[in-house]
Amino acid sequence: xxxxxxxxxxxxxxxxxxxxxxLYNIRSKGKIAFLQLRDGTGRVQGVAVxxxxxxxxxxxxxGLKMEASISVTxxxxxxxxxxxxxxxxINDITVIQNPEEDYxxxxxxxxxxxxxxxxxxxxxxxxxxxxxxxxNQAVISLRNFFHEKGFILIDTPILTGSIGESSSTLFSVxxxxxxxxxxxxxxxxxxxxxxxxxxxVFNLGPTFRAEKSKTxxxxxxxxxxxxxxxxxxxEGSMDLQEEMICSLVDSILSKNEAELKVLGRxxxxxxxxxxxxxxxxxxEAVKMLDKxxxxxxxxxDLGGDEETILTEQFEKPIFVxxxxxxxxxxxxxxxxxxxxxxxxxxxxxxxxYGEIIGGSQREDRYDELISRIREEQLPESAYxxxxxxxxxxxxxxxxxxxxxxxxxTWITGNKHVREAIPFPRTISRLYP
Amino acid sequence: xxxxxxxxxxxxxxxxxxxxxxLYNIRSKGKIAFLQLRDGTGRVQGVAVxxxxxxxxxxxxxGLKMEASISVTxxxxxxxxxxxxxxxxINDITVIQNPEEDYxxxxxxxxxxxxxxxxxxxxxxxxxxxxxxxxNQAVISLRNFFHEKGFILIDTPILTGSIGESSSTLFSVxxxxxxxxxxxxxxxxxxxxxxxxxxxVFNLGPTFRAEKSKTxxxxxxxxxxxxxxxxxxxEGSMDLQEEMICSLVDSILSKNEAELKVLGRxxxxxxxxxxxxxxxxxxEAVKMLDKxxxxxxxxxDLGGDEETILTEQFEKPIFVxxxxxxxxxxxxxxxxxxxxxxxxxxxxxxxxYGEIIGGSQREDRYDELISRIREEQLPESAYxxxxxxxxxxxxxxxxxxxxxxxxxTWITGNKHVREAIPFPRTISRLYP
Numbered sequence: 001x002x003x004x005x006x007x008x009x010x011x012x013x014x015x016x017x018x019x020x021x022x023l024y025n026i027r028s029k030g031k032i033a034f035l036q037l038r039d040g041t042g043r044v045q046g047v048a049v050x051x052x053x054x055x056x057x058x059x060x061x062x063g064l065k066m067e068a069s070i071s072v073t074x075x076x077x078x079x080x081x082x083x084x085x086x087x088x089x090i091n092d093i094t095v096i097q098n099p100e101e102d103y104x105x106x107x108x109x110x111x112x113x114x115x116x117x118x119x120x121x122x123x124x125x126x127x128x129x130x131x132x133x134x135x136n137q138a139v140i141s142l143r144n145f146f147h148e149k150g151f152i153l154i155d156t157p158i159l160t161g162s163i164g165e166s167s168s169t170l171f172s173v174x175x176x177x178x179x180x181x182x183x184x185x186x187x188x189x190x191x192x193x194x195x196x197x198x199x200x201v202f203n204l205g206p207t208f209r210a211e212k213s214k215t216x217x218x219x220x221x222x223x224x225x226x227x228x229x230x231x232x233x234x235e236g237s238m239d240l241q242e243e244m245i246c247s248l249v250d251s252i253l254s255k256n257e258a259e260l261k262v263l264g265r266x267x268x269x270x271x272x273x274x275x276x277x278x279x280x281x282x283x284e285a286v287k288m289l290d291k292x293x294x295x296x297x298x299x300x301d302l303g304g305d306e307e308t309i310l311t312e313q314f315e316k317p318i319f320v321x322x323x324x325x326x327x328x329x330x331x332x333x334x335x336x337x338x339x340x341x342x343x344x345x346x347x348x349x350x351x352x353y354g355e356i357i358g359g360s361q362r363e364d365r366y367d368e369l370i371s372r373i374r375e376e377q378l379p380e381s382a383y384x385x386x387x388x389x390x391x392x393x394x395x396x397x398x399x400x401x402x403x404x405x406x407x408x409t410w411i412t413g414n415k416h417v418r419e420a421i422p423f424p425r426t427i428s429r430l431y432p
Numbered sequence: 433x434x435x436x437x438x439x440x441x442x443x444x445x446x447x448x449x450x451x452x453x454x455l456y457n458i459r460s461k462g463k464i465a466f467l468q469l470r471d472g473t474g475r476v477q478g479v480a481v482x483x484x485x486x487x488x489x490x491x492x493x494x495g496l497k498m499e500a501s502i503s504v505t506x507x508x509x510x511x512x513x514x515x516x517x518x519x520x521x522i523n524d525i526t527v528i529q530n531p532e533e534d535y536x537x538x539x540x541x542x543x544x545x546x547x548x549x550x551x552x553x554x555x556x557x558x559x560x561x562x563x564x565x566x567x568n569q570a571v572i573s574l575r576n577f578f579h580e581k582g583f584i585l586i587d588t589p590i591l592t593g594s595i596g597e598s599s600s601t602l603f604s605v606x607x608x609x610x611x612x613x614x615x616x617x618x619x620x621x622x623x624x625x626x627x628x629x630x631x632x633v634f635n636l637g638p639t640f641r642a643e644k645s646k647t648x649x650x651x652x653x654x655x656x657x658x659x660x661x662x663x664x665x666x667e668g669s670m671d672l673q674e675e676m677i678c679s680l681v682d683s684i685l686s687k688n689e690a691e692l693k694v695l696g697r698x699x700x701x702x703x704x705x706x707x708x709x710x711x712x713x714x715x716e717a718v719k720m721l722d723k724x725x726x727x728x729x730x731x732x733d734l735g736g737d738e739e740t741i742l743t744e745q746f747e748k749p750i751f752v753x754x755x756x757x758x759x760x761x762x763x764x765x766x767x768x769x770x771x772x773x774x775x776x777x778x779x780x781x782x783x784x785y786g787e788i789i790g791g792s793q794r795e796d797r798y799d800e801l802i803s804r805i806r807e808e809q810l811p812e813s814a815y816x817x818x819x820x821x822x823x824x825x826x827x828x829x830x831x832x833x834x835x836x837x838x839x840x841t842w843i844t845g846n847k848h849v850r851e852a853i854p855f856p857r858t859i860s861r862l863y864p
Contacts, residue, residue, distance in 0.1 A: 005582075005631070007582070020662075020663050020827070021631075022628070022825045023825075039631050039662075040584070040627070040629060040630040040631025040632065040662065041582065041631055067824040067825040068825055069825035069826060069827045096825075096826070096827055096828075097825055097826045097827070099823055099824050099825065100823070101823060101824075103824055118817075118820075119817075120622075120625035120817040120818075120820060120821065121625075121820060121824060123625060123626055123628075123629035123630075124628065124629040128629070129629060129630070132584065132586065132630075133584060135585070135587075136584045136585045139585055140575075140579055140585075143572075143575065147568075147572055150437075150439070150473065152472070152564065152565060152568045153567070153568045153571055153572075154564065154854050155567075155638070155655060155853065155854060156854065156855065157653060157854075157855040157857060158590070158615075158638050158640075158653055159603075159640070159652065159653050159857050159862060160862070161862055161863055161864075171591075171605050171606075171607075172605070172606065173603050173604065173605050173615070174603075174604070175603075175862055176642075176644070176859050176860075178860070178862055181862050183590075183605070190552075190854065190855055190864075193552035193553075193555060193864070194555055194854060195472070196454070196555075196556065197472060197555035197556040197560070197561060198472040198555075198561070198564075199437070199453075199471050199472025199473055200472065205637065205638065206587070206590050206637065206638070208590075208591070210608075212608070220591065221589060221590055221591050223587060230452075230471075230472065231452050384864075385550075385551075385552040385863070385864035386552075386864075388550075388552060388553060389552065391531055391532070391533060392499040392531045392533075392535055392553060393454045393455075393499040393500055393501035393528075393529055393531065394501060394528070394529045395452070395501045395528055395529070396528075421587065422586050422587060422588065422589075422622065422626060423588065423589040423622055425589060425591050427608050428608075428610070430591060430592070430593055430607055430610055430613055431593055431814075431817070432593075432622075432625070432816075432817035432818075
């Protein structure tokens with residue numbers, strides 16, 4: 001008899017098969033028992049009827065605990081009411097392991113701390129499964145987008161000198177007898193070196209922020225997609241981002257219909273994500289916020305609350321461009337039309353989600369870059385190599401970084417980024 | 433006029449185009465100058481002839497330094513002698529930036545320390561370009577292999593409790609007021625949790641070893657592909673690895689012919705990598721080594737030298753299976769036929785390269801696993817969640833980890849792993 005995955009069961013209608021997996025629920029009433037089975041590829045109901053099912057096996061059913069691992073043989077029957085389209089009439093059951101203890105995650109409501117403490121088991125819930133399958137598809141879609149355009153993947157280092165956006169939020173590591181290394185907050189500077197070699201490059205890897213933020217938008221370890229392109233200016237970079245986001249949303253709408261349904265995501269707003277994202281200058285955004293009753297002083301960065309209010313005004317993601325120079329990182333190129341601002345753009349997701357991408361054209365002039373490094377009192381020696389890029393064939397170039405968990409949180413209509421990563425790390429969580 | 437990438441030039445034969453890139457070499461003799469141009473997508477020769485090329489532009493040529501960034505317009509001509517199949521007859525040149533200093537990397541031989549210190553520029557060399565384009569393709573091929581089979585990508589955490597293979601080689605990080613976190617040496621234990629939820633999972637991310645090894649096979653930060661499969665035993669895991677390696681080698685042979693040529697790789701040995709990798713028990717390998725004049729005491733792990741000698745005896749990669757229990761990690765399943773050994777397999781690459789994969793069936797019994805944890809004096813509390821996996825629906829499962837840089841080093845016929853990663857980290861190198 002063939003051992004098949006639940007996701008393939010529909011191909012075996014009318015046939016006898018074996019499936020192997022876990023029992024995630026059970027309902028038994030005398031002569032009939034309903035076993036809810038999962039194997040990671042899908043979920044299916046198995047029905048055991050006394051007399052039809054092997055007697056020994058039927059007697060065992062009442063003793064089975066949640067999350068018992070079992071092998072089940074049975075006949076595949078079409079069932080249009082079932083989400084999988086099929087049901088299994090059980091002939092026999094082999095128990096691989098029946099837990100001695102009750103499974104800690106029951107049907108009742110658990111607090112988030114309890115669930116996070118049991119993340120290694122919580123992964124098995126239908127909700128987590130749906131979220132992480134969407135994450136899987138998001139990564140496929142993003143990587144394919146860049147590979148198909150001929151971008152070269154450049155895995156940037158995690159262990160770095162004191163290179164980053166803000167030295168106060170660096171995790172530090174003792175590095176042999178060489179002093180401290182720091183966990184990368186971004187691979188951007190390395191991608192800038194690589195884009196002078198390969199033209200168009202990207203990465204997708206973990207990044208780290210030792211930020212004491214305890215908001216629904218922050219993790220200490222998160223994954224970021226970054227791209228960097230030679231001979232590209234800020235406007236062209238926004239075009240590229242827009243195309244990437246549309247392609248990502250499309251791919252999830254088409255490949256993850258079932259998962260979005262499990263999550264109860266209203267897909268209406270996602271279907272409106274088409275090209276033509278509004279591009280609003282920071283100064284204009286400040287005026288809008290003033291009118292919306294959330295005034296911001298010109299010169300300050302926009303916070304989460306401001307982003308929420310702003311994005312609620314639009315159905316599509318919006319670019320907020322040309323922020324004040326001193327609200328942004330040292331490497332952004334001065335705006336020739338207004339030197340108090342830089343050529344940059346943050347992409348804010350709709351429905352109140354806020355920033356999912358930060359990007360800019362990079363300062364490509366040696367003298368301007370070194371004055372910014374000195375103004376910000378950054379350790380010049382750590383940036384020697386970065387400055388070299390402006391000495392040997394500097395070219396206009398732009399790039400951006402997309403926060404993977406924030407993007408997934410928006411697309412899935414979830415509240416908190418912590419569920420969009422398999423094992424979330426926050427300032428108070430390092431386990432499991 | 434259209435701006436095109438060098439890799440697309442062959443589509444524009446007979447037409448006038450613009451290309452943008454860098455000058456990596458120049459040869460000028462009076463009335464004719466040969467400009468070697470690159471833009472990351474390819475390399476092409478531009479020919480400027482006095483009288484045909486714009487006069488101002490022609491006069492500028494002699495002053496151009498290596499790695500000047502320029503835009504060139506010209507006519508695309510077929511040239512069967514050129515590696516790109518085309519040549520460019522230059523009409524005009526716009527200089528974007530001409531370096532004031534001489535480019536540090538000249539045609540003369542440089543020591544490896546000098547090159548590594550200038551890795552941000554060394555990326556531009558044809559050799560590094562070829563290696564990293566092969567890395568790019570290797571990652572595409574490996575990820576596709578697993579996605580096509582329905583494996584779910586699970587990005588495992590980098591910041592962890594004291595979970596790993598050997599606590600003496602962990603990098604440690606102060607984690608807020610929670611004590612120390614450690615950089616992951618492997619994501620395996622987390623993948624084991626995930627494979628009980630998703631059935632078949634994989635990851636591909638950076639891993640860290642604070643090992644004081646200074647060999648050609650060691651980096652402190654390297655990328656590892658790991659896969660973990662429920663209901664799979666050691667033999668089936670070897671089948672999967674074999675299929676993955678064949679598919680990887682095939683894809684690089686077919687997609688990276690040009691790059692393998694740049695590297696001078698003899699592809700003969702690669703073409704022999706087909707299914708049917710020999711599987712040799714450790715005890716048998718020890719006997720072979722004895723005969724080869726490199727005796728190993730039964731019970732010790734095989735070192736790099738032993739692996740080199742052993743793999744030189746075979747044209748295909750070989751699996752060495754069932755190592756002594758005490759030479760291997762605590763989580764490997766005891767071999768029921770010989771409890772002094774475990775159900776494991778290392779895959780050794782041919783031509784003397786040695787270990788590229790380590791894998792095993794995992795101990796799925798609670799009692800046996802906890803005794804091994806105690807025997808090895810590992811911190812039990814950090815493994816609480818891992819032990820839970822043996823309490824709630826434990827199933828036979830196996831997995832493996834492939835070292836990406838070692839694999840690329842073998843496939844490219846290179847000597848040292850440090851060139852197979854964009855920014856290598858070794859015990860004495862953290863810059864750039």
